[in-house]
Amino acid sequence: MVTPYEQYLKLAKVLSLNDLYFKREDLHPYGSHKGRSIPVMIDHYKTIGKKKFAISSSGNAALAAALYIKELNDPSISLDIFVGQNIAPCKLEKIKSAINQHTNVYIKERPLQAVSEAVREGATSLRQSSDDEALVGYRALAEEISYIHNVGAVFIGSSSGSTAQALATYFIEKKLPIQVHIVQTSATHALSDAFNVCDKEEETSLADAIVDKTALRKNALIPLIKKTGGTGWCAINEDIETAISLVKTYAGIEISPNGVLSVVGAMKAGHVGYEIKGSTVCIITGE
Numbered sequence: 001m002v003t004p005y006e007q008y009l010k011l012a013k014v015l016s017l018n019d020l021y022f023k024r025e026d027l028h029p030y031g032s033h034k035g036r037s038i039p040v041m042i043d044h045y046k047t048i049g050k051k052k053f054a055i056s057s058s059g060n061a062a063l064a065a066a067l068y069i070k071e072l073n074d075p076s077i078s079l080d081i082f083v084g085q086n087i088a089p090c091k092l093e094k095i096k097s098a099i100n101q102h103t104n105v106y107i108k109e110r111p112l113q114a115v116s117e118a119v120r121e122g123a124t125s126l127r128q129s130s131d132d133e134a135l136v137g138y139r140a141l142a143e144e145i146s147y148i149h150n151v152g153a154v155f156i157g158s159s160s161g162s163t164a165q166a167l168a169t170y171f172i173e174k175k176l177p178i179q180v181h182i183v184q185t186s187a188t189h190a191l192s193d194a195f196n197v198c199d200k201e202e203e204t205s206l207a208d209a210i211v212d213k214t215a216l217r218k219n220a221l222i223p224l225i226k227k228t229g230g231t232g233w234c235a236i237n238e239d240i241e242t243a244i245s246l247v248k249t250y251a252g253i254e255i256s257p258n259g260v261l262s263v264v265g266a267m268k269a270g271h272v273g274y275e276i277k278g279s280t281v282c283i284i285t286g287e
Contacts, residue, residue, distance in 0.1 A: 001144045002036075003027050005281070011250040012280070015263075016270035019279035021148055022251070025141070025286060026259050030067045031094075032060035032286025033141065033163055038126060039068040040137035045124050046077070054080045054118035055126040056111035058159075058209045059091035060258075060286045065126060066098040066105075079103040080118055082111035088208060091287065129160030129216045138166030145281055146176055152278025153179035153230065153269070157261030157285055159210045161191050161217040168224035179230035179276065182221075183265035190215035192232030194222045206240045206257035209285075231274070235264040243267055259284040
């Protein structure tokens with residue numbers, strides 16, 4: 001397995017769950033679960049002659065791309081990273097520390113617009129929300145999860161929903177009875193609203209990686225989640241703070257607000273008695 005999974009029985013009991021595992025994608029060599037997909041996308045486009053890439057990111061995808069380009073160390077391959085003006089300084093520093101001479105980082109008021117301009121100038125976009133090549137790499141994550149004993153449900157913090165779509169597709173194809181649950185925030189909840197409308201006042205979320213308000217994958221993703229028996233959850237900052245505290249107390253580890261979103265979903269599911277037949281897996285996505 002690329003990343004470990006860890007069992008937390010005490011935390012499971014506190015959350016009213018049968019059993020609980022963390023899939024530690026925050027320990028992925030490329031920094032997060034995005035490391036499953038971004039390198040696969042780059043490799044695919046390289047095989048058809050693409051050499052110049054561009055990405056807009058709140059942090060994790062950009063870091064994965066930068067680390068992979070650095071690892072390739074191919075002078076013919078270049079990467080432009082566009083980040084927003086409100087990116088967390090710690091994330092920006094992490095990205096900058098990962099780049100080599102073939103990668104540039106730009107801070108833009110409208111990073112998506114900047115990527116569109118780069119594409120017009122010949123770059124290939126690594127935007128996961130609009131490219132189904134992004135789904136391919138996440139199948140390996142789905143396969144690793146399927147090896148965990150008696151899995152009944154998987155929870156994941158979702159922005160565009162690309163990872164969730166890949167997971168649900170894999171579980172359905174393999175006829176695995178594993179629910180897929182997505183967790184969004186009170187700031188961004190276009191996907192989770194299809195299941196449970198977030199009626200909390202919009203706030204600047206502690207989980208700042210959930211940013212996709214366009215929800216291009218909504219029409220494909222929602223029916224897949226329903227078919228698995230899963231649903232969507234909305235996390236407010238109070239939920240996130242509670243989950244971080246519970247994880248620290250009963251699991252003995254510290255997880256970022258973005259990484260802990262899956263735990264918020266599991267916490268809410270346990271609280272309302274959502275039926276899960278088997279173990280719950282929370283994907284700890286990354287910073």
